[in-house]
């Protein structure tokens with residue numbers, strides 16, 4: 001249930017509503033909005049009696065929340081969320097591009113690619129230091145050394161960095177270095193990791209699981225928000241289907257659905273969806289056309305020598321071309337739909 005306060009409600013009236021909610025054994029989560037404060041009731045098992053709150057001074061209405069997800073839902077917050085990463089804004093009218101190699105392989109590799117993607121117009125640098133690999137014999141990432149290299153990339157280029165925490169064990173370390181902590185597709189329903197992310201003060205990039213429904217994905221985001229972390233960015237990266245012409249099947253229909261259901265920013269990773277370089281630019285064009293808030297793209301200056309995902313990594317010149325193309329599409333999208341902020 002959402003207890004919506006009147007525009008003119010005082011802070012004391014909001015506090016009184018919170019106190020009444022908590023006295024009933026529920027959790028009250030005030031959500032300040034542009035127009036008014038709404039208080040979300042969490043941890044209720046079974047229906048909540050609205051009449052209890054409707055009599056309180058300053059309370060305008062009590063609306064039942066119809067979805068299992070609450071904090072991520074548009075019912076709760078009609079306005080788009082914007083996640084601020086060291087001044088780079090993600091969501092509501094911004095088209096934010098994260099680019100870099102699949103994995104940080106060396107300082108020279110990461111800095112070379114970072115300079116190139118920055119020049120082309122990328123806003124954030126991506127690169128895995130801890131890699132979730134299918135095979136235990138495959139390159140697992142440089143670990144903390146990789147994180148230190150990412151810190152150098154940030155220092156030299158000014159780009160915030162996004163990198164994955166593959167488990168609970170490495171979360172603290174990753175959080176120290178990263179500007180955005182990524183939770184990968186394989187971990188989308190790792191609930192202890194989601195709870196840890198919920199206690200973080202860093203924004204979280206939450207990838208959609210390989211076979212997750214949109215409801216499961218939003219419920220995973222709910223875990224993070226329930227813990228108190230409001231900086232959640234969703235990332236569609238393709239789901240597993242019968243198709244072999246691409247690594248995964250990019251579900252572009254998820255973008256309008258997520259935007260309808262949730263106020264959270266949602267970006268697209270065409271690289272892990274495609275698995276092949278030649279599909280990345282067309283899928284990116286489609287992603288921007290359907291209204292995503294940004295892209296995460298793998299780029300490598302020597303993809304034939306990459307230690308992971310070389311086949312899907314764009315050459316830097318292709319990345320420049322991609323940015324030119326998506327900017328043009330985004331302008332058209334904004335002219336037709338308005339662009340928020």
Ligand code: PEP
Pocket residue numbers: 102128132164183184185186207237269272
């Ligand atoms: C990645 O972005 O490095 C990655 C491993 O992606 P995903 O979790 O989507 O497979």
Ligand code: MN
Pocket residue numbers: 102103272298308309
């Ligand atoms: Mn990769």
